[in-house]
Amino acid sequence: MANPKKQEKTGFSDVRRAARLSVAPMMEWTDRHCRYLHRLLSHQSLLYTEMVTAPALVRGGALHLLDHNVEEHPVALQLGGSDPVELAQAALLGGEAGYDEINLNCGCPSDRVQSGAFGAILMQSPDLVADCVAEMRAKVAVEITVKCRIGVDEQEPRDILPVFLEKIRAAGCQRVTIHARKAWLKGLSPKENRDIPPLDYDLVHEMKRAYPDMHISINGGIDTLDAAVTQLEQGLDGVMVGRAAYHQPTDILAAADARIFGSGEVRDPFEVVMQMLPYIEAQMGQGARLHQITRHMLGLFAGRPGARAWRRMLSEGASRPGSGPELVQQALGQLVREPIAV
Template sequence: MSRYPQHRFSVAPMMDWTDRHCRFLHRQLSRRALLYTEMVVADGIIHGDRDRLLCFDQIEQPVALQLGGSEPDKLVEAVRIATDYGYDEINLNVGCPSDRVQSGAFGACLMREADLVARCVAAMKTVADVPVTVKCRIGVDEQDPEIVLPGFVRSVVDAGANAVWVHARKAWLEGLSPKENRDIPPLDYDIVYRLKQDYPNLFIGINGGIASLNQVLEHLNHVDGVMLGRAAYHNTSLLADVDRQVYGDDVGVTDWDAVRASMMAHADAHLAAGGRLIHVTRHMIGLFQGVRGARRFRQVLSADAVRPGAGPEVIAAAFDAIDFAGLTEAA
C-alpha cells in the first residue's frame, strides 16, 4: 500500500457548497487543509462538460476529487480523464444518502455491497497516479455497525484503498431525508477509534458533528485525520487557525487585507469570464461569525452581490463593516 499523506485536517465534500469558489476562499485561510470537491458523478465526467466539472485553480491544492459511481469500468474512465487535471487524491463516495444518489445505485447504499466497492477501488487503482480513498458511513438502516464497518473496511483495504474517512453515523435510507441523516442518527466516534486500533498502519479519518478546532484536536488523539463539513462552511473563519493549531505551523493572525484583495481579484476574474458575483460571495457569508460588524457584512454580501452590475467593490464594502481590531484581540 502506497503511503498516504498526513492530511490531519480536511474540509468535507458538500454538494452545492464546495465548488471552486468555495475552495479558493478556504485556501486563503489555510495552506495545509485538504479540500474536497463536491461529489462528481462518473457518468458526468465521461459524457458531460469535463472542464466545468473538473477544472480548478492550482492555488487550491491540495485538492481531492470525490467521485460518485458503482460501475468499475466507468470509474476507471472517470479517473483516467481526471488524471490530467492534477488532483491530489481520488475519493469514492460511499456515504451520501440522497434519493438522487440512491437511484444511481451509489453513495451510502453501497455499504451493503462491500465486494462491489472493493472491485471499484481495485479498478480505480489500476489507473490512478494518486491515492485512492473511500468515504463511508458506519452502516445503513438495520445493519449492525460493529459487524458491517470492520468487514467493509477490510474489503476496501485489501483492494488497495490508501485511506478511509468515516462519517461516524449510520445513514437511514428509509425514513430520513438527507438533511435529517446529517443530524438524527446518533454519532458513534468510539467505533471509528476502535477501527484505528485494528488498522494501525492505515490512515483513518473521522467526520460528523465536529464543530470546533478543540474537538478536532481531541479526535486527533485517536485517529489520523479529522474532516469538518458544515462547521467549516458556516463558521469559515475557524479555518484561519487550522495551520497553527492542527499542524503546528508558526503563523499569526490571518492577513485579512490580503484575503479581501485575493477574493476581489478572484471575483473580478470570474466576472470577466461571464460569471456573477454571487457565485463567489455566497460562500463568504460564514466569515466572521460572532465578530462585531458580521451582521452588516452578511447584509452587504446578500443584498448587493445580486444587483445588476455588482462587482468586487461589494466585497470591499462588506469587509469595511468588520471590526478587525476586535477580531485580532479575540485571536
C-alpha cells in the same frame, strides 16, 4: 487561474499530511470559488470538490466539472458511481486534470444518489466497492480513497464496518474517512441523516486500533478546531469538518496551519477578503457573477461585530447588475477588526 492539464503531482505523503484536517465534499457548497477562499484561510488543509458523478464525466462529457485553480492544491476529487469500469475512466480523467487524490463516495444518503446505486447504499455491497477501488487504482497514480458511513439502515455497524474496511483494504485502499453515523436510506431526509442518527466516535477509534496500518479520518458533528485537535490527540490520523468549515470558515481554518500542522501563521479574515478581490475581478472577467463567489464568504466573520451587516450587504447587493469587488470592500467597512484567537 485555469489549472494546467499536466503539473507536478502532490506526493502521497504530502496529501496524507494534509488530510490531518480536511474540508468535506459538500454538494452546491465546495465549488472552486469556495475552495479558493478556504485555501487562503489554510495553506495546508486538504480540500475536496463537490461530488462529481462518473456518468457525468464519462458519458456526459462534462469535463468542466473538473475545473479548478492551481492554488487549491492539495485538492481531492470526489467521485460518485458504482460501475468499476466507468469509475476507473472517471478517475483517469481526474488524474489527468491534476487532482492529488480520487475519493469514492460511499456515504451520501440522498434519494438521487440512491437511485444511481451509489453513495451510502454501497455500504451494502462491500465486494462491489472493493472492485471499484481496484479498477480505479489500476488506472491512476494518485491515491484512491473512500468516504463511508458506519453502516446503513438495519446493519449493525460493529459487524459491517470491519467487513467493509477489510474488503477495501485488500483492494488497495489505505486511507478512509468515516462519517461516524449510520445513514437511514428510507425514512430520513439527507438533512436529517446529518443530525438524527447518533454519532459513534468510539467505533471509529476502535477501527483505528483494529487497522493501525490504515490512515483513518473521522467526520460528523465536529464543529470546532478544539474538537478536531482532540480527535487527533486520541489517535486518529485525520479529521474532516463539513458544515462548520463552510458556515464559520475562519473559526475552523484560520488557525489550522499553526494548530494542526505546527507551522504557518494565523490568517486574518480582513486580509483574506483583500486577497479575494483580485480573484473576484479575474473571475468576473471570465463570466462569473459576484454572488457565485461571495455566497461562500458570508460566514467569514461569524460571531464578530458587524457580521450581520456584512452578510446583509453581500446577500442583498451581490446579485444586483453592476455589482463588483467594490461592494465587497464596502461590506468590509461594516466590520470591527478583532484579533483571531488561536
